[in-house]
Amino acid sequence: KSPTTKNNLDEGIQASIQKLNIADPSVIQKVVLSTTLATNAIVEGEGRPTGLVIIGAPPKGPLPTNHVVQIQGKVNIKGREVTPLDPNEIQTACETLVSHVQAIAVSGMMSTRNAKQELTVKKAFQKRFDLPVVCGHELSSQLGFHDRTVTTILNASLIPIIVDFIAAVKKSLATVSITAPVFIVKGDGNLASLDFIREKPIETILSGPAASIIGALSLAGLSDGIVVDMGGTTTDSGIIQNNTLTLSPVGAQVGKWQTQIDSADLNTFGLGGDTQIIPEGNHPVLTEKRGLPACRGGNALTPTDLLHCSGELNLWDTTASKTLLKTQADQSQTTPSHYASTAETLILETIRAKVLERYNAPEIPIIAIGAPAKAWYEKVQAQNAHHVVIPEHYEVA
Numbered sequence: 001k002s003p004t005t006k007n008n009l010d011e012g013i014q015a016s017i018q019k020l021n022i023a024d025p026s027v028i029q030k031v032v033l034s035t036t037l038a039t040n041a042i043v044e045g046e047g048r049p050t051g052l053v054i055i056g057a058p059p060k061g062p063l064p065t066n067h068v069v070q071i072q073g074k075v076n077i078k079g080r081e082v083t084p085l086d087p088n089e090i091q092t093a094c095e096t097l098v099s100h101v102q103a104i105a106v107s108g109m110m111s112t113r114n115a116k117q118e119l120t121v122k123k124a125f126q127k128r129f130d131l132p133v134v135c136g137h138e139l140s141s142q143l144g145f146h147d148r149t150v151t152t153i154l155n156a157s158l159i160p161i162i163v164d165f166i167a168a169v170k171k172s173l174a175t176v177s178i179t180a181p182v183f184i185v186k187g188d189g190n191l192a193s194l195d196f197i198r199e200k201p202i203e204t205i206l207s208g209p210a211a212s213i214i215g216a217l218s219l220a221g222l223s224d225g226i227v228v229d230m231g232g233t234t235t236d237s238g239i240i241q242n243n244t245l246t247l248s249p250v251g252a253q254v255g256k257w258q259t260q261i262d263s264a265d266l267n268t269f270g271l272g273g274d275t276q277i278i279p280e281g282n283h284p285v286l287t288e289k290r291g292l293p294a295c296r297g298g299n300a301l302t303p304t305d306l307l308h309c310s311g312e313l314n315l316w317d318t319t320a321s322k323t324l325l326k327t328q329a330d331q332s333q334t335t336p337s338h339y340a341s342t343a344e345t346l347i348l349e350t351i352r353a354k355v356l357e358r359y360n361a362p363e364i365p366i367i368a369i370g371a372p373a374k375a376w377y378e379k380v381q382a383q384n385a386h387h388v389v390i391p392e393h394y395e396v397a
Contacts, residue, residue, distance in 0.1 A: 001016065001019075001395060001396045002015035002016040002019065002133075004232070008168075009164065009165055009168035010167075010168035010169075010171045010172045010175075013168060013169060013172040014172045014175055014176070016176075017172060017173075017176055018176065019048075019302065020242065021357075022178075024175065025176060025177040025178045026179075028178050028180045028182065029180055029263070030171050030180050030181060031173065031178060031181070031182045031183070032182075032183050032184075032185065032191065033169065033182070033183075033185070033206055034184065034185040034204075034207040034208045034210070034211035034212075035165060035184065035207055035208065035209070036203055036208040036231060036233070036234070036305055037158075037161055037162065037165055037204070038158050038161070038162065038202060038204045038205045038207070038208060038232065039204075039205050039207070039233075039234060039236075039254055039268060040233045040290070041157070041158060041161055041252045042064075042154055042158075042205065042232065042255055042257060043234055043254060043255045043268065043270050043288055044233065044270075044289055044290065045064075046162070046286065047064070047154060047157025047158055048101075048102040048103055048157050048158075048159075048160045048161060049065075049067065049095030049100060049101045049102050049157070050064075050065050050067065050100040050101055050102070050103045050104065050105055050153050050156045050157040050313070051065070051067040051068075051069070051100065051103070051104045051105070052065050052067060052068045052069070052104075052105045052106075052107065052149070052152075052153055052360065053069050053070075053071060053090075053093050053097070053104065053105070053106045053107070053121055054068060054069070054070045054071070054107055054108075054149070055072075055073040055074070055085070055106070055107065055108035055109075055111075055117050055118065055121065056070075056072065056073050056074040056083065056108055056109055057074075058070055058082035058107065059107075059109075059145045059146035059149045060146060061146045063149060063150060063153060064150060064153050064154055064157070064257060065157070066315045067097055067100050067101050069091055069092075069093040069096050071085065071086065071089040071090060071121075072084075072085065072086050072089060073085045073086075073108060073116065073117045074108075074109075074110075074118060075108060075109070075110040075111065075113060075116075076110060076113075077110055077113060078113065079110065079113035079114035079356060080114070081116065081117065085117055085120055085121070087124075089167060090120075090121055090124045091124070093121075094124060094125055094128055094129065098125075098129050098131065100236045101131070102131065102132075102134070102135070102157075102160050102222055103131055103132045103134070103156035103157055103159055104122075104125050104131055104133040104134070104156060105124055105133075105134050105135075105136075105149070105152040105153045105155070105156040106118045106121045106133065106134070106135045106136065106152070107134065107135070107136040107145075107148065107149040107152050107153075109134065109269065111136050111137040112137050112140070112141050112142070112143060112148075114300075115137040116313050117255060118135040118136060119135065119315075121134050121135075124353075132156060132159040132160070133156070133386075134152050134155050134156040134159070135152065135274065136148045136149060136151070136152040138199075139151050139152055139155055139200065139202065139260065139261070140260035140261075141397055142260050144247045144260065144373065146250070147258050147259060147260050148260055148268075150257050150258065150259060151202060151251075151259040151260045151261060153272050154205075154257060154259065155168065155200060155201060156201050158201040158202055159198070159199075159201055161201070162197060162201035162204070163198060163245075163248030164337075164396075166197070166198055168192050169182060169194075170194075180219045181193075182387075184197045184204055184207065185204075185207045185210055185211045186203045186204060186207060186210070186262075186263075187203060187204065187205050187206035187207055187210055187252050187261060187262065187263030187264060188210065188247055188262040188263055188264060189210045189211075189213075189214070189245050189264060192362040193308055202259065202261055203261060204352065205234065205252050205254050205259065205261060205263065206252050206254070206264060206266050207208075207235030207370055208229065208231070208236065209227075209237075209238065209264065209266050209268070209330055210245070210263070210264045210266070212227070212236070212370075213227045213238060213240060213245060213264065213266075214230070215369070216229070216272075216367045216369045216391065217240060217243065217367070219391035219392060219393055219394070220367045220389050220391040221370070221391075222365065222367065222389070223240075223241075223242055223243045224240065224241050224242065224364055224365075225239075225240055225364060225365050225366065225389070226239050226240075226355065226359050226361065226364055226365070226366045226367065226368040226376075227239075227240055227365055227366075227367045227369070228355055228367065228368045228369070228370075228373065228377065229272070229369050230272060230273065230368065230369070230370035230371075230372050230373040230376065231272045231273070231370050231371070231372075232272045232274040232290055232371070232372075233270065233272045233273045233274060233275070233290040234268050234269065234270055234271065234272055235249075235268070235269055235272060235351075235355075235369055235370075236266050236267070236268045236352070237266060237267050237354070237355050237359075238265055238266040238267065239265075239359050241364075245264050245380065246264070246265045247263065247264060247265060248263050248264065248265040248266070250264075251263065252266075253267075253268070253349045254268050255270065255288070267354065267358060269350070269354045270286075270287075270288025270289075271286065271288075271303075271347065271350050271351070271354075271374065272290065272303075272342060272370075273293075273302060273303050273304045273370075273371060274290045274291060274292070274293055274300070274302050274303075274304065275287065275288065275289070275291075275302055275303060276289045276290070276291040276300045276301070276302060277301045277302060277303070277306075277328070277343050278301070278328070279328045279331045279332045279339075281332070282332045282333055282334065283332055283334075283339075283342055284328065284332065284339055284343040284346065285340055285346070286343075286346050286347065286350065288317050289361075293305050293316070294317070294319070294320040294321050294323070294324040295308045295315070295316035295317045295320055295321045296316050296317070297316075297317070297320070299324070300324075301321070301324045301325060301328055301343075303343075303347055303372060303376065304317070304372060305320075305321035305324065305325065306321075306325075306340055306343060306344055306347075307375050308321040309321050309322050309325050309336070310340065312362070312375055313375065322336070324342055325339065348376070348379060348380065348383060351376065351377075351380055352380070352384065353381075356380075356384060356386060362386055365386075365387040365388065365389050366380070366381075366386060366387070366388045366389065367389045367391065368388055368389070368390055368394065369391065369394045369395075370394070370395065371395045373390065374390050374394060374395075375393075377390065
């Protein structure tokens with residue numbers, strides 16, 4: 001295990017591989033990795049700016065981009081083109097969007113029945129500009145227009161991010177002379193090649209928890225459990241019975257966005273060891289943003305800092321945590337102890353609402369994994385009398 005080096009991913013990857021002390025790289029037959037980059041980018045709203053070209057009437061509902069151009073065109077439910085595209089409108093869309101975005105999404109209501117119009121728009125952009133362009137029909141054959149459009153926008157926004165990640169992985173492996181084929185875990189637990197993921201990075205949403213669930217069950221020696229994977233940015237949870245990883249009937253949901261991507265039936269919410277706590281009025285609030293904890297040299301107050309302030313953790317700079325806690329408490333016109341207690345209550349109430357109330361299965365143990373999990377889920381067990389299992393090596397499940 002090595003800390004993520006967010007601004008230079010290959011450093012963290014290399015550090016972890018080197019700790020394995022592989023004497024002969026030629027014995028490695030396969031490299032399999034999971035990544036939370038896509039999930040975190042969506043939850044934090046940090047996908048790259050993406051332009052959307054809507055062909056015909058727009059879908060009903062919010063979309064994860066403000067860069068939207070609507071052009072004429074229509075395919076009916078039988079796949080027949082009933083309203084042709086206007087080349088001038090396509091050119092105007094190109095000129096309107098490209099200076100503001102790093103990727104393009106193209107979506108038409110019935111493109112799953114006939115993809116010709118989406119592909120025509122895609123080719124027009126690719127002919128003029130060097131930007132990734134994604135069509136809705138390339139990601140899903142389902143008819144739900146809004147969810148397919150959301151999926152397409154998110155996928156396009158993730159491509160520049162995943163390209164950097166893949167480059168970091170390749171660089172890291174080359175440094176230690178590992179030449180084995182590389183696969184990434186998809187959100188449904190299956191594996192995909194790097195070339196596949198480069199085009200469809202959204203397939204990696206919930207990749208981390210899908211892989212971790214397998215690890216959690218193995219480490220705990222159980223076949224049933226509410227698996228809770230608490231990382232730095234998010235917590236992912238799912239209920240597993242008879243060693244079965246069930247798929248979501250409607251596709252992966254990450255944060256507020258429903259997608260049409262197959263995934264394990266999991267819930268992701270924005271609470272991790274590095275979640276920022278900020279003062280609002282006279283009390284603390286939990287954001288869904290990740291920050292570098294004060295105890296690790298950052299300027300964010302986090303659940304990890306609270307544990308340092310209480311003495312439950314002593315891994316980094318406790319003084320820095322206490323200093324920032326006092327600053328926020330002063331801003332809220334309260335004492336540090338009261339401010340910390342209120343923040344801790346918020347954290348435990350979030351866990352109760354998102355895990356205990358969601359699954360409502362007191363007879364099934366919680367298997368808690370992830371670096372911050374032990375401290376917080378022992379508190380959950382103490383307060384709620386729900387059996388919690390913290391397996392050995394929980395921090396690297």
